[in-house]
Amino acid sequence: MLIFPVFIPLKGCPFQCVYCDQSSFGSVEETPLELLSGQIRAFCLKHRTTQKQIAFYGGTFTGLSIPERDKYYRLAEPFLDEKTSLRISTRPDQVGEEQLDWCQSHGVTTIELGIQDLDDKVLRASQRGYDSQTALDACLRVKARGFELGVQLLPGLPGFSPASFLLAARRMRGDIVDILRVYPLVILRGTPLWEMWEKGEITPLTLEEAIGICADWCDWADANNVQVIKIGIPSLAKGVEYAGPYHPALGELVRGERLIRKIESGYQPGMSVRISAGEISLLTGHRGYNLRKLSQRTGEKQVKLVPDESLPKGEIGFIAGS
Numbered sequence: 001m002l003i004f005p006v007f008i009p010l011k012g013c014p015f016q017c018v019y020c021d022q023s024s025f026g027s028v029e030e031t032p033l034e035l036l037s038g039q040i041r042a043f044c045l046k047h048r049t050t051q052k053q054i055a056f057y058g059g060t061f062t063g064l065s066i067p068e069r070d071k072y073y074r075l076a077e078p079f080l081d082e083k084t085s086l087r088i089s090t091r092p093d094q095v096g097e098e099q100l101d102w103c104q105s106h107g108v109t110t111i112e113l114g115i116q117d118l119d120d121k122v123l124r125a126s127q128r129g130y131d132s133q134t135a136l137d138a139c140l141r142v143k144a145r146g147f148e149l150g151v152q153l154l155p156g157l158p159g160f161s162p163a164s165f166l167l168a169a170r171r172m173r174g175d176i177v178d179i180l181r182v183y184p185l186v187i188l189r190g191t192p193l194w195e196m197w198e199k200g201e202i203t204p205l206t207l208e209e210a211i212g213i214c215a216d217w218c219d220w221a222d223a224n225n226v227q228v229i230k231i232g233i234p235s236l237a238k239g240v241e242y243a244g245p246y247h248p249a250l251g252e253l254v255r256g257e258r259l260i261r262k263i264e265s266g267y268q269p270g271m272s273v274r275i276s277a278g279e280i281s282l283l284t285g286h287r288g289y290n291l292r293k294l295s296q297r298t299g300e301k302q303v304k305l306v307p308d309e310s311l312p313k314g315e316i317g318f319i320a321g322s
Contacts (some may be wrong), residue, residue: 002052003087004043006036006072012094018192019157021184024240025233033220037075044079051074053110054079057088057303062090062099064251073106085109089152092138093130111142112150112181117157118168125158136171142178149178150229156185156205156244158196165213174224181230182217184250186209189241190195195241204244207253211245215261249286257284258289262316264297272322276314279308 009030031039040054054076061069076086087110088103095111103111116134117123143149151172155165177279187193187204196202205213214231220265221228232250236242247253259282263273275283283290294303311317 002047002050002055003177003180004040004052004256005057006031006040006054007077008056008059008061008064008072009060010199011068012060012090012130014060014063014091019154019187021188021191024188024190025238025243033071033075040075040079044084048083050083052084053087055083055089055110057089058139059089059090060094061088062103064096069106076107085110087150089114089150091130092135094146095138095142097141098161100141100147103147104145104224105127108147109181110148110150112152112179113138113142114152114154115139116152116154117160117164118171119159119164122157122159122164132171136173139173139176148178150179152179152181152183152184152316153217154267156210156277158193160203160205165216169216169220173211174220174226177224177226179227179229180217180221182214182228183230183233184245185212186233186236186246187243194243205245209245210250210259211253214250215257218254218258252282253280253289254285256286258314259283259316260290260294260297263294263303266318267298267303268318268321269298269300272304272306272319274306274308274311274317274319276311277309279313280305280307 009031010020043054044052056072061072064072073086076084080086086106086108089112090109092113092115095113098273113135115135115138116126116128118135120131123131123135139149139151151169182203185193187197187202193202197204218228218231220226230251231254232247235248236246259275259279267273283294295301306319
């Protein structure tokens with residue numbers, strides 16, 4: 001699926017969330033409608049035979065007034081067909097029946113809900129304005145209307161803990177979620193959370209904690225046939241001050257963590273480990289971050305890695321030591 005992203009920063013949002021500062025991201029800028037129109041046309045004509053979506057991100061699309069929604073819809077309308085549809089991002093308290101009626105009659109096939117967490121304590125502390133039941137009901141309502149359902153999670157919010165993670169994993173309906181994004185919280189200067197952090201009222205996740213939580217969600221997704229399409233926030237603009245587990249290649253570190261877990265589960269001293277040739281860099285790259293972790297987990301000073309062209313990505317094998 002090809003995606004043409006259209007960013008509508010904060011439009012339709014009932015308020016600015018305590019963690020949100022979209023100006024910190026280098027890639028999140030609103031494009032003038034005249035320019036957007038030409039870009040969408042070029043994208044659709046270039047990929048006319050390929051499945052694709054025009055996606056509205058960065059705001060609460062169904063929170064827009066109908067005239068405002070229609071303004072964006074008209075940019076895509078000439079190109080909507082069996083190969084081209086719309087994807088929107090919105091809040092779980094902004095998908096009532098009338099809003100879903102509009103989506104069904106205007107070419108929307110995928111709805112992503114910014115749920116963030118399913119622990120009421122976390123949602124209250126983060127001032128999200130809805131509770132976990134509202135979020136769960138929204139998921140069921142979106143899926144019942146035939147849309148592809150995406151869920152966006154934000155581990156590390158105020159009140160987050162291993163217990164709240166387990167609660168969210170238990171409450172999440174793997175049989176209705178199609179796609180998942182996981183954005184470990186990064187605290188940005190200029191947000192209310194930054195002030196809380198400076199006062200010592202919130203402790204951000206460490207990078208290793210964030211990697212582990214993301215890997216756990218990937219395991220959950222695999223077990224429930226859910227596709228993980230994004231891990232980690234977009235690249236921060238140069239000079240932005242932050243606290244917490246930001247890494248420009250967090251997704252790769254998480255994939256490396258998952259490989260390490262597989263190795264750890266079957267490794268015996270002296271073994272060599274067969275890894276897909278295309279994934280060796282997940283362990284050897286990033287200044288040896290995952291190699292050091294692998295040594296710590298196995299107790300070996302150095303684990304021998306053997307590239308294997310025949311192994312699919314994500315799989316490993318072992319060669320007994322001599």
